[in-house]
Amino acid sequence: xxxxxxxxxxxxxxxLALPSSNFFRGVIGFYKIKHYHxxxxxxxxxxxxxxxxxxxxxxRPHFNLFRHLFRLKPQPDERNPALVxxxxxxxxxxxLYLEYTTLSSLSGWHGQWxxxxxxxxxxxxxxNSPPKRREC
Numbered sequence: 001x002x003x004x005x006x007x008x009x010x011x012x013x014x015x016l017a018l019p020s021s022n023f024f025r026g027v028i029g030f031y032k033i034k035h036y037h038x039x040x041x042x043x044x045x046x047x048x049x050x051x052x053x054x055x056x057x058x059x060r061p062h063f064n065l066f067r068h069l070f071r072l073k074p075q076p077d078e079r080n081p082a083l084v085x086x087x088x089x090x091x092x093x094x095x096l097y098l099e100y101t102t103l104s105s106l107s108g109w110h111g112q113w114x115x116x117x118x119x120x121x122x123x124x125x126x127x128n129s130p131p132k133r134r135e136c
Contacts, residue, residue, distance in 0.1 A: 015047030
């Protein structure tokens with residue numbers, strides 16, 4: 001339906017709200033992915049980064065710093081990325097970042113979805129393709 005998008009409850013639990021931030025839309029735009037291509041812990045990592053920048057460093061989230069700290073990894077692998085959850089934001093080097101833990105298993109998270117209003121500035125609409133690799 002026009003004006004709506006799919007949202008996964010674990011995404012909302014990990015800080016994704018709509019309308020999403022300019023930074024979040026910039027990240028998914030740069031990597032040419034949709035929000036549902038991400039995994040829940042990837043949403044959490046992005047939320048923590050934004051909070052770190054805004055609340056502790058007192059700067060706007062800086063995309064080049066994000067790319068220095070994180071990389072996007074196809075899930076389960078580059079040849080066969082999943083349509084939902086096919087992109088993972090992963091730390092490049094844990095020694096360079098905050099120490100925190102995430103849930104290692106979120107099995108069944110795909111089934112915890114609902115529709116939500118996708119107001120301006122909105123996320124891009126849904127399609128039936130998995131994420132595609134973008135060279136950085």
